[in-house]
Amino acid sequence: MYRRLLISSCTLTRCSSNRRSFFLFLSSFSYLHTMSPTAAEYVERHEIPVAEVRGRAERPRIVGPDSPESPYPIRLSGPVQKGFGRGGKDLGCPTANLPDESIGAISSVAKTGVYYGYAQVVPPQDKHSDFKLEDLKVLPMVMSLGWNPFYKNKSLTAEIHIMHDFQTDFYGYEMKAVVLGYIRPELDYVSREALIEDINVDKEVALNCLQRPEYQKYAADAYFEHSESDLKANM
Numbered sequence: 001m002y003r004r005l006l007i008s009s010c011t012l013t014r015c016s017s018n019r020r021s022f023f024l025f026l027s028s029f030s031y032l033h034t035m036s037p038t039a040a041e042y043v044e045r046h047e048i049p050v051a052e053v054r055g056r057a058e059r060p061r062i063v064g065p066d067s068p069e070s071p072y073p074i075r076l077s078g079p080v081q082k083g084f085g086r087g088g089k090d091l092g093c094p095t096a097n098l099p100d101e102s103i104g105a106i107s108s109v110a111k112t113g114v115y116y117g118y119a120q121v122v123p124p125q126d127k128h129s130d131f132k133l134e135d136l137k138v139l140p141m142v143m144s145l146g147w148n149p150f151y152k153n154k155s156l157t158a159e160i161h162i163m164h165d166f167q168t169d170f171y172g173y174e175m176k177a178v179v180l181g182y183i184r185p186e187l188d189y190v191s192r193e194a195l196i197e198d199i200n201v202d203k204e205v206a207l208n209c210l211q212r213p214e215y216q217k218y219a220a221d222a223y224f225e226h227s228e229s230d231l232k233a234n235m
């Protein structure tokens with residue numbers, strides 16, 4: 001059922017040239033969002049959601065309600081793990097993986113897919129001087145939760161791309177994230193270029209979504225440890 005809906009939503013994307021099909025497209029996504037199983041349920045069933053797409057040019061550039069609704073915000077944290085490294089090398093989109101123990105907070109309440117929110121790298125005090133002040137701020141992020149169907153991963157991962165040009169690696173250091181909303185399901189693609197194109201749209205969508213005042217507030221969330229003055233004091 002889920003697979004059929006995914007494919008039909010993608011088909012609608014291709015032919016949504018008039019208003020009615022555009023609304024059908026939107027409602028199929030909101031139906032998916034409310035009715036589909038959580039990531040944890042998929043793990044139990046050993047099912048991997050996959051859908052082929054060939055062209056998703058007409059994606060909306062802003063999604064979801066004007067303020068975060070349950071189950072958001074979802075707060076995640078943990079030391080950054082190394083993935084396969086394809087994000088930076090193949091896709092021009094480096095990602096920081098959360099450890100398996102940190103994923104439960106989202107996989108138990110949300111399905112696989114692409115999400116947006118804020119994240120912060122929190123290195124130990126003695127490593128602060130390796131970073132620029134800008135690196136340690138709360139920054140916009142996009143996150144992929146799932147099995148990366150394009151790469152056919154065997155395990156569920158939560159991979160965060162922080163929208164910032166880091167000059168320093170932060171593997172092993174603590175990362176905190178507040179997930180504020182869902183963008184789309186994870187998909188399989190006919191080419192690497194098609195995946196890159198969709199990831200670039202995800203980033204645009206995330207930045208637009210976070211512009212909304214009720215989302216912007218979370219950049220100052222108490223969950224994030226350092227105020228700007230604390231950060232400066234530690235440099």
Ligand SMILES: Cc1cc2nc3c(=O)[nH]c(=O)nc-3n(C[C@H](O)[C@H](O)[C@H](O)COP(=O)(O)O)c2cc1C
Nearest residue numbers: 083084085086087142144148149150161186187202
């Ligand atoms: C915003 C975003 C969207 C993504 N969407 C998909 C997707 O739809 N399908 C997919 O297979 N992988 C998707 N990915 C996951 C990438 O394939 C993954 O981050 C990449 O393989 C790097 O993983 P690695 O560092 O473990 O190699 C997405 C990643 C990001 C950051």
